[in-house]
Amino acid sequence: MHCEYTDRYGYVDGMRRSPATALLAVLLVVCWSSGFVGATLSTQVVPFDTALAWRTIVSAGVLAVIALLRGERVSLADARRQLPLGLLVQVVYLGGVFAAAEAGVPTGTVALIAALQPLLVAGLAGRVTGTSPTPRQLAGLLLGAAGVGLVVAGDLGTGAAPAAAFLLPVLAVAGLAAGTLLEGRWRPTTPLVSSLALQSGVAAVVFAAVAAGRGHLAPPPTAHFWWAVAWLVGLAALGGYGSYLLTVRRSGPTFASALLYLTPPTTALWAWAMFGQVPGPLAAPGAVVCAAGIGLFAGRRRRAVVRSRPAVPSPRAAVPSH
Incomplete structure (x- = not known):
């Protein structure tokens, strides 16, 4: 008898307990957090649309070359599904x-609003993917959100942003949550590299059009800018989005989203190492609370779906009677 914790879409409950999955989770947290550092590096010298245009243009080109070298093939139906995923995610x-x-919304406020994404995914997952969280998992998500609140509490403030600007991170969270849930429901068979290439291509077209319309498409001839682009492409785009998409496919959208709770404290460490920004006094306890929430979420359910293996005939049963 073989017991496995799964949902009706075939996801293993919580996470697959293996060194590879644990390593993938670490990679996701580290690389996703690096995106905030890359944003700071790039926007020190260019507007946000310039940074995003060249991040996605370079990412799409690199990924397309890798996909071609690997001989990956994508059907028209799969390609069509990658377009809305690219727009959302x-x-x-x-x-x-x-x-x-760019509008002046405090970084801590953006991070706190972004922390609603795992709860949003968990709340809608039952209707979209059939992976409703258990009470224990929901408690873990709430605990993780509390930890994020502690980490970013020192950054909260009124700021100089207009009231309408605070809707931008809300829109961002809704887009990421919707794309994550669609990926979990559709479970596309498109190879990972091709998926990222198509999604980055969609983003490149949009961001390049926006930057060109604002007169911001031309890149500055500075080493600092291209260093920032290399950071955004290598760590944030390939590493961050690649590990996020792979985690969604392996362990489901709710678990992948829950790992994002660990990104604010990790981002604080990045900022300290790169820019000398000392984390606030609540960063360390907040990180501990985040980790506790993820640990609570990743615990196994007591109930399992039992899959019976075919019975093997005994040698005696195979002997014909006389």
């Missing part, structure tokens, strides 16, 4: 976060 999410930062 890359265009809406990245555009909302970067535009909010």
Whole structure:
């Protein structure tokens, strides 16, 4: 008898307990957090739309070459599904976060609003993917949200942003949540590299059009800018989005979203190492609370779906009677 914790879409409950999955989770948290650092690096010298245009243009080109070298093939039906995913997960999410930062919304406020994404995914997952969280998992999500609140509490403030600008991170969270749920429901068979290439291509077209319309498409001839683009492409785009998409496919959308609770404290460490920004006094306890929430969420359910294996005939049963 073989017991496995699954939902009706075939996802293993919580996470697959293996070194590979644990390593993938670490990679997701580290690389996703690096995107905030890359945003700071790039917007020090260019507007947000310039940074996003060249991030996605370079990402789409690199990924397309890798996909061709790997001989990956994509059907027209699969390609059509990648278009709305790219619009939601890359265009809406990245555009909302970067535009909010440019409008003056405090970084802590953006992070706190972004922390609603796992709860939004968990609340809608039952209707969309059939992966409703258990009470224990929901408690873990709430605990993780409390930890995020502690980490970013020192950054909260009124700021100079207009009231309408605070809708931008809300829009970003809605886009990421919707794209995550669609990925979980559709479970596309498109190879990972091709998926990222198509999604980045969609984002490149949109962001390049926006930057060109605002007269911001031309890149500055500075090493700082291209260093920032390399950071955004290598760590944030390929590493962050690649590990996020792979985690959604392996462990389901709710667990992948829950890992994002660990990104604010990790971002604080990035900011300290890169820019000398000392984390606030609540960063360390907030990180501990975030980790506790993820641990609570990832615990196994007591109930399992039992899959019976075919019985193997005994040698005696195989002997014909005389």
